[in-house]
Amino acid sequence: MGEPHRVGIVGLGVISAQYLGTLAHHPGVQVAAVVDLDRTRAEKVAADLPGARVAADLDDLLAADDVTTVLDLTTPGAHAPVALACAAAGKGRYGEKPLAADLAAAREVAAAATAAGTRLGCAPDTVLGTGVQTARAAVEAGLLGTPTAATATWVSPGHERWHPDPDFYYAAGGGPLLDMGPYYLTSLVHLLGPVAWVQGAASRSRDVRTIGRGPRAGQQVPVEVATHVTGVLGHVGGALTTVTVSFDAVASHARPIEVHGTAGSLVVPDPNRFAGDVELNRLDGDGWEVLPRAPGSWTPGAGSACWRWSARPASTTPGARRGRAATSACTSWRSCPAC
Numbered sequence: 332m333g334e335p336h337r338v339g340i341v342g343l344g345v346i347s348a349q350y351l352g353t354l355a356h357h358p359g360v361q362v363a364a365v366v367d368l369d370r371t372r373a374e375k376v377a378a379d380l381p382g383a384r385v386a387a388d389l390d391d392l393l394a395a396d397d398v399t400t401v402l403d404l405t406t407p408g409a410h411a412p413v414a415l416a417c418a419a420a421g422k423g424r425y426g427e428k429p430l431a432a433d434l435a436a437a438r439e440v441a442a443a444a445t446a447a448g449t450r451l452g453c454a455p456d457t458v459l460g461t462g463v464q465t466a467r468a469a470v471e472a473g474l475l476g477t478p479t480a481a482t483a484t485w486v487s488p489g490h491e492r493w494h495p496d497p498d499f500y501y502a503a504g505g506g507p508l509l510d511m512g513p514y515y516l517t518s519l520v521h522l523l524g525p526v527a528w529v530q531g532a533a534s535r536s537r538d539v540r541t542i543g544r545g546p547r548a549g550q551q552v553p554v555e556v557a558t559h560v561t562g563v564l565g566h567v568g569g570a571l572t573t574v575t576v577s578f579d580a581v582a583s584h585a586r587p588i589e590v591h592g593t594a595g596s597l598v599v600p601d602p603n604r605f606a607g608d609v610e611l612n613r614l615d616g617d618g619w620e621v622l623p624r625a626p627g628s629w630t631p632g633a634g635s636a637c638w639r640w641s642a643r644p645a646s647t648t649p650g651a652r653r654g655r656a657a658t659s660a661c662t663s664w665r666s667c668p669a670c
């Protein structure tokens with residue numbers, strides 16, 4: 332495997348535990364430095380990570396020769412500033428979704444990384460898991476015939492019910508589309524190809540949310556973004572996807588993703604997770620069947636894309652080889668094993 336890839340982590344909140352579960356003891360990765368606006372969070376993490384130190388601030392982390400890639404687990408409003416700073420410092424950056432809080436900032440980030448020649452990647456990497464990979468293999472094998480349509484549905488009453496600091500979900504860069512949409516849209520682009528056009532509508536049910544758990548329980552959070560979003564995506568191949576993502580609904584029986592074609596219908600497991608059964612109903616078949624896991628697919632954990640793309644030489648271009656569109660799981664898709 333050679334020398335471990337040296338990673339610096341910025342942002343050590345709720346999601347960092349999942350990443351550390353994947354990366355902390357991975358032989359291909361050495362977490363060299365960590366930093367958070369809340370230094371006590373960084374100190375707590377570094378105490379459990381042999382070889383990791385607490386950086387004074389982001390500039391200090393970016394100045395370190397032993398940090399090659401920055402893993403950005405900050406909240407969405409910080410993603411673009413952190414990514415721009417990484418590019419300016421010549422560091423690769425893999426971060427949580429969304430890539431930036433709005434499209435203009437995302438384009439600026441991508442342009443800066445391109446100009447600097449640095450790597451840029453963005454969650455979700457769940458698309459690399461057995462669920463979406465098995466579904467993709469089924470589509471590519473023609474089991475659906477010609478893909479015609481898909482649906483994607485994710486609803487909840489809102490993350491303020493469980494997240495101790497849910498403010499970012501209701502500020503610019505938040506909302507169900509930028510928070511949960513990336514899992515679904517990444518999967519749909521992966522399965523049905525790029526999106527040529529979009530129509531949509533959105534609404535906001537109320538102006539404040541009340542934190543349900545943790546030290547701030549009972550505090551109110553202002554809502555600045557749409558909290559129910561629905562739309563239609565026109566894929567370049569002609570298939571139409573109907574998407575609904577919402578912080579304004581209690582529950583749903585809808586399957587996370589269904590893909591339909593002239594020869595079959597496919598149920599794709601929740602793309603918020605790496606694995607799950609893929610079910611196919613063939614035209615003139617005997618009903619629903621669970622497909623075997625796609626050969627070669629695996630079930631990684633959060634952050635797998637980070638070490639995989641950072642460890643893979645830039646000259647390796649499986650995305651180009653397979654001739655498929657980039658997924659938002661991996662804006663550095665040319666080095667992504669799944670693209």
Ligand SMILES: NC(=O)c1ccc[n+]([C@@H]2O[C@H](COP(=O)([O-])OP(=O)(O)OC[C@H]3O[C@@H](n4cnc5c(N)ncnc54)[C@H](O)[C@@H]3O)[C@@H](O)[C@H]2O)c1
Pocket residue numbers: 341342343344345346347366367368369372389404405406407409427428429494496510
């Ligand atoms: N919580 C989840 O279950 C979950 C799941 C998937 C993805 N995510 C994504 O992960 C990201 C972080 O979510 P979270 O739940 O861990 O949030 P969080 O609020 O729990 O943690 C974010 C951390 O980042 C730090 N931070 C913010 N700006 C910073 C900056 N400029 N420099 C240094 N540190 C900074 C904060 O101090 C905080 O400790 C978000 O983009 C979110 O969408 C979260």
